Amino acid sequence: MGAAGGERSSGAAYMNAVVREEAADGTTVFRPPAAPPPHSPVRTTVALTLWLGAIHFNLLLVLASVFFFHKRTAALVLGTQLFLAFAPVSYTSRLGRSIARFICKHAVHYFPITLHVEDYAAFDPNTAYVFAYEPHSAWPLGLWVLSARMGFMPTPKLKILASSAAFYTPFQRQIWTWLGLVPASRENFCHYLTSGYSCAVVPGGLREMLHMDHDHDSEVAFIRSRKGFVKIALQTGCPLVPVFCFGQGNLYNWWRPKSISLLKIARAIKSPPIVFWGKFGTHIPFGSPMHVFVGTPIEFKKNDQPTMDEINEVHERFIIALQDLFNKHKNKTGSPNLQLRVI
16 A cells, blocks of 8 residues: 555556446446456465554564563564564665565455545646545555555555554564555655645544444544644645545454553553454454545645634534535445444
8 A cells, every 4th residue: 555656557457457437426436346357365365464464463473472482582582573663664675565566466356445536537646635534443444445556546646644653563564664654743744745745644543443333333533633634734735635434344353442551551552452353363354345435625725824713614624524425425335324423
């Protein structure tokens, strides 16, 4: 996910097979092929493991070091993890780019995901946009379909901003850097927007996971108090685009501790306060269909020093646009009774 346009060829076989059509309401739809190109289930599993398996793998290494490994072996393993958590990693690494191409080529076959763009013609390839994506769920995997590697959106340069905690996780930080993701810091956000890159962010972030529930009749967007992305959009003059993904909450089972102490520890170390698992209790997500809807860009004048009232006004426009996007299209996904809780 999230590399520059020059990497689009890595998923070319899949993209060439994707069906593009215009819906009756003017929405441009990119559907997965009815008969996907031939692929290897083993390579797909390896690609998904490289991309999504770091958290589970690190946990297994820690548990093995504590309960099974000899003291010297345990010290070596934990020391290696610590080193990989802070060692410099280069996006331009030849090995890393090869691994990224492998992941994008083979993992893409796994997800039955459909992209719906309300007004495709409204996007200018020479303009940088802020794609504000909801919900976070256990893992916002629907962001994949927006990435520049996929090449569906007319935004040739796009970066996905991920939680900075991910870039202190051994193995995961290497893989995600090679895939083109960057830490979601204000500095990175502003830098890439002013450099002409569109940026995709999840405003609800990890905090949103504290408000999720197992009720399949509702989704949650923790955005009432999240206004930093709106301020940066105003300061850079980049249009704000609401994005919502249906079906993402079905990709993983999850459990969240009720202990206040554990939740405080999770917040302190900026770690997701849940345990989640997919097929057979592993990191492999369930193959549930996803539908990602991209709304119409919200335009405004660039403002280097926006007041709080000005930020609140655009923020409210965004919330209304997100709710409208959700309510307008939920029937298309077979979820007419689904409700969106904006908190």
